[in-house]
Amino acid sequence: MKNLPQKVRSRKLNSRVDLTAMVSVSFLLIIFFMVTIELRKPKAVDLSLPNNDCDDCHPGCVDETRIYTILLDDNNKIITYSGLLEFPLEIPKEIIYGQNGIRKELLQKRKNILEYSASIGKPKNGPIVIIKPSKKSNFKNLVDILDEMEITKIDTYAIVNEFTPEETKLLASK
Template identity: 80%
Template sequence: MKNLPQKVRSRKLSSRVDLTAMVSVSFLLIIFFMVATELRKPKIMDLSLPDYDCDDCHSGCIDATRIYTILLDDNNKIVAYSGLLDYPLETPKKLVYGKNGIHKELLNKQKAILEYSTALGKPKSGAIVIIKPSKKSNFKNLVDILDEMAITKIDTYAIVNDFSQEESKLLASN
């Protein structure tokens, strides 16, 4: 009898999967989603407005001479006044955007208010600007005013969206 050839058996290779790349990708995805989640959180800022009914201004109330309000309306219209509208320090002004308009006015106000505060013994107390965009104003105008705050180095400002009836009448008349 003839020798039958033996059946050749294939050698089994160990099946091993390299997961190094998968671990790297998963860590990158985890980091990406952690950063994206952190960036999606709303950033809010506490807003402290002056107490308008204050009798004793030494108890923490803000001096009305430091307040400067800017009203934004449609067609690039700006109306600004110093102090409170019920008791304005000067008549409200109609201003335009640009270096000879709102930019110049903000620089002059900041300088005058800093001089006034320094005379009272509070050298770091600058202008407090309240920006009130109307429903008719556009987003570009608000961004332009915020740019002016950064350029003129006014640190204390707030965006407020509630208009009084007097302010609405003031915008309509200008």
Template identity: 75%
Template sequence: MKNLPQKVRSKKLSSRVDLTAMVSVSFLLIIFFMVAAELRKPKVMDLSLPYYDPKWDNIITCSIGVDNRIITVLLDDNNRIVTYSGLLFYPIESPKILSYGKNGIRKELEKRRKNILEYSASMGKPKNGPIIIIKPSKKSNFKNLVDILDEMAITKIDTYAIVNDFTPEEEKLLASK
């Protein structure tokens, strides 16, 4: 018998698909949508906006409870500090002349911080501490500013601002004492 040509059989290729890239892409999409959903949630921040009080005749004041938290610190020459609480035209505590150190401004800030935290806790907002407005005069030096910032850190007062604007009443207050 003659050799008959044998049929050439084709090789069967593996029908297995590599899904490694698909798994990576799907995990990236899951992470993306989780982060996007988290960032889409509304964030709420308590703001104390000014309001108009008709009894003060065209004066915009702070919202209720905020003016009780404001302490203004005026830095003057010769290491002198003048502080008052509230608003100058309607102060909660009249202006005081203080010095630096534990028996001066630090004692006053700690006392006011304690009172303000107790007041805020009674109003249902236990984390609302004092708001300090630091106003260095042209006569004060850089060391005074650094010292008052150190006092903010020592007394654990988180909310403070350094402001350069003096009202005419504050200038008279510094000049008179």
């Protein structure tokens, strides 16, 4: 018998795919999307509002001696007054930004109001600051005032964008 040529069998190679790079890329994508989702979440400023418990009158009332209003206008102008503008506890005045301006005034108001509150038996009732930026004021001024609230440890304040006619006249006159 003749030697029949043997069939040449092809050798099968190991077909193994290395997925190391694919796993690394997928983890990088997961981390990227987690970070972008976290950065996209809106950030908010904590806002403390006055308590609604009033001893002698209807709910929601506030002692007007605790109210201090800050009006922000263009050219870094600040006008402040205590109480209600119809019956202010002191004459509205113009104040500058900075350590010797609004910060000094806020620290003094806080001290006076806390002393007054302690004298009437409510030692935790601090000042209530109403911040009213006008349409002419810039964003930096609002951020500066919010920084002053944090520095002076005034935790009850509100940003209001509605002006009374008296406040509009006050801004126009000063």
